[in-house]
Amino acid sequence: MKKAARVGPASLAEGVREGDARAIARAISLIEDNDPEAARLIGELFPHTGRALLVGLTGSPGTGKSSLVNHLARHYRAQGKKVGIIAIDPTSPFTGGALLGDRVRMQEHATDENIYIRSMATRGSLGGLARATGDAVLVLDAAGKDLILIETVGVGQDEIDIVRLADVTVLLLVPGLGDDVQTFKAGVMEIADVFVINKVDRGESERVERDLKAMLSLSRRQDGWQTPVVKTVATEGTGVEELAEAVERFNAYLDQNDLREQKRTERWQERLLDLIRQRALERVLEVAVGKESLARYAGQIARRERDPHSVVEELLRTAGVNRG
């Protein structure tokens, strides 16, 4: 009888490991809320992770990521694989409404217990979307998903940080959408293991493909991988098989060349830096400043009574952060 009453993190971890959708949902909510329980839960789940294949998909708004993810999920489900989807939610609190597509999508898969879909969004400046996404991926991994699809909108630093979680990264381009190969920001083209030109029925796709292949022929990846270009019409599911094959080819390439551990180590190094940054900030704020007085310091700086670097030095000293 003692056991039955207990609903602590141990049973939550158990629930997650059994693949229970409600347990997964609760675990991810704890992560989103930056709840202290979340770190403990991840500690418990962590030894049971590292099995899922993580596939990141990114591209500008309107490139058709959601359609493609939807078709990919269906493809993997048809192979009997368990699928998790994390959609980084681009909804603006100002405009609203972008969740609609997600709800439609969830209805399609609602009766299938082997697919789990979750939208995530930034919560405040202390949030850290990449960190929360990384931990949510660990939850789905521990829950026994074979494939975890991580979908992000856009091509900024936050997307780069998020796709960096993935084993295989797919970058979508659409002809005539202003995302010319030349205009991509630093680091964006480099992250793609597979390129997709979507909506190839719209014309102009030959030019995009030519530009892309020209660029790829000029470059050489350190790991020797030759980035393939797959053409799709996501709304109709055309090219989805080819995309899944390209993903699988890169996955096999990672194993054949002993690259998987190396890549995961590099990624964990980035995530460690991010975690240290965040936890250290939390400690400094706890120890050296209350939430009220941070505004007071900011006011002094805004009025030019103090300079920002001397304020930060003082706060770090107070929090006991040593100089090297």
Add this chain to the structure above:
Amino acid sequence: MKKAARVGPASLAEGVREGDARAIARAISLIEDNDPEAARLIGELFPHTGRALLVGLTGSPGTGKSSLVNHLARHYRAQGKKVGIIAIDPTSPFTGGALLGDRVRMQEHATDENIYIRSMATRGSLGGLARATGDAVLVLDAAGKDLILIETVGVGQDEIDIVRLADVTVLLLVPGLGDDVQTFKAGVMEIADVFVINKVDRGESERVERDLKAMLSLSRRQDGWQTPVVKTVATEGTGVEELAEAVERFNAYLDQNDLREQKRTERWQERLLDLIRQRALERVLEVAVGKESLARYAGQIARRERDPHSVVEELLRTAGVNRG
């Protein structure tokens, strides 16, 4: 004779304050390199800042920001104002070439000593582009620039962080470029104090304007400002006067409603959080891990021998970061 030999930070600060272009360039390079001298220099310059009007301009690639910034700079120079421009450089190391427009631009203004143009780019994961840009703005401010134009490409979190430095933020949209009002990411629409629909000669601008005005009519800013929509053809300079007027109107609004100090305080609060995060990370890395061993920790995590949160706890303890 003793004086003449001295070329330390004091004379660099003096050079900056005199508006000397070489001193400004050296100061910004120190900032980009995260040189310890940079913090001391900012400390010296800081009391002499806060006078310039900071105008941020952002928008997707291809919206014509550079043209518009160029025309704006010309407009302000014609009024006898001193202008600084910081262009956040979107050049990908993979594709190269995006600096070309900047060089062309610099040539146009090369003979004018009252305009200073600088491109900045991320340097490694420890870089912190928003922080470096913030300090570079302080340098131009101390150098006596009346207006500082900060130009960023894209609409991600890094751009939001950068435009957050500005007093007035201008967001560019272009008809038919896939950046529909509905698809903007969280936080992007909210940051605009002035909207610009550029390339209105390209058609479809009526739809964009209608969508934008519909969205604006549904929202109400806390500060009561009614965000204007300006139409431009940046390549021809059409609408630049109107844009400058809209910027000036918002600037006057800040003063009339005692909003400037409040807004600057809010922004300094964000920047303090960023600085604490970064400096604390640097200390933890100095004290608790050498660069080699961070990779070792990451390897242990990648092999699931340890979990990330316990590693971070240990590192913070070693660095003396107290629990609250």
